Amino acid sequence: MPATKRPDDTPASIEERVVARQESLSAAERKVARYLADHPDEVAFSSAETLGRATETSDATVIRTVKALGYSGLPALKKILQGTVRERLTPAGRFGKDLDDLGDDPDQVLSRVLTESIDLLERARGTIRPDSFAAAVSMLVGAREIVVLGYGGLGMLGTYLALRLSRLRLRARSAVTSGFLLADELLPLTEDDVLVVVAHQIVPTEIDVALRHAHDVRAKVILVTDMLAEALGDRVSVTLSAPAGNSQLFSLQAATLAVFDALILAIAVQDREPALLALTLMNRLRGELRGDPLPADDTRTSRRRNGSRRA
Known part of the structure; x- marks a missing residue:
């Protein structure tokens, strides 16, 4: 034998x-x-x-x-x-298979990642409903405060979204703490706030608890996800489906970032004057930090007058 x-x-x-x-x-x-x-x-x-x-x-x-x-x-x-x-x-097992599939030619790797990313962006055209996107923009513009919740790499992307929202002078913060510490992040949520949940395939305990709390206080919830639209659809206000790779390649976030950037630009278009003022003040602050001389028409008075866009 x-x-x-x-x-x-x-x-x-x-x-x-x-x-x-x-x-x-x-x-x-x-x-x-x-x-x-x-x-x-x-x-x-x-x-x-x-x-x-x-x-x-x-x-x-x-x-x-x-x-x-x-x-x-x-x-x-x-x-x-x-x-x-x-x-x-397991993550290690999937990643090892992805590396085997990609080969060891850097140019081939770049080409494959770009091709997969383009495919994800094209798929996003069909998975993101225009009415859902418009509803998400409206919620963010009208929010007293925006809390972006995500973990691991998605938590870093959530921090990026919160930063960009803050640069439009919206009250926004990211929540990436886990365990008991998350309670402090969730406690201030009210019915006037928006919770943005970024989760593609897994619903950790922290997100489950956050969704229950948002429901209890009647906060609006925007879900950005790849595969959880059906599982969490009845627990959120609106879902934005962002494809995040497939079985042939490890998770890519081109569509997720595109959704975030589109939200930022849509908010800027909707609130054009405050967005332009925020950009002007951002550039002024950066100039001061570089040590540039202040122009004759100092905008500090305008800064004090306008303050944040949300009370």
Whole structure:
């Protein structure tokens, strides 16, 4: 019988075992073996009866094939395949697969990332509803305060959005603390505020608690997401669907950033005069910090007069 290990003493994969043993298998067994190799994710969580139906054979043929491939039984094969699935689903496992797919040519990597990003932006045209976007802009413009909540890399993007909103002289802050400390960030929320939640695939406890609290105080909620629109749709005021990559490449945030920039520009267009004043004052402050001489027409009085756009 062919060996069940490679020369380096690591176990042979199911694909390698099928290739090595296919000549010794019957026609029905070869059909089952090919299915096992081609559909490892399904096999990992299927019964012998289910696999028999999928291959148009029988549960007995499935078990006989698994043993002919060198496994002690179907449970042993499923355990191995489930471990492979878990490894692939971890961040490290996904990232490792992405690196293998990209290759080691920097130009190829750049081209692939740009191509994927362009595809995400094109997809965003169809996933973001114009009426939802307009509603989000209106909520942000009318908010007493805007709190942007996200974690990990999305938390950094949330900080970017809060900064850009602040530069339009809107009261905005990012909330990236976790655990008990998040309570201090959520406590000031009122019905006049807007909570922007940035979450693509996972709803951590902090976001779940924040959504419940926003509901209790009647704060409006804008969800920016890739895959959670259906899961959280009834808990938010409006959803902006921003595709964030696919199974062929690690998560890319081109669409998320485009949504944020579009929100900023739409707010600036809607409130043109305050936006221009904010830009003027920003440039003046930067000039002072560089040590530039003050112009004769100093705007400090205007600064004191206008203050923040929200009381």
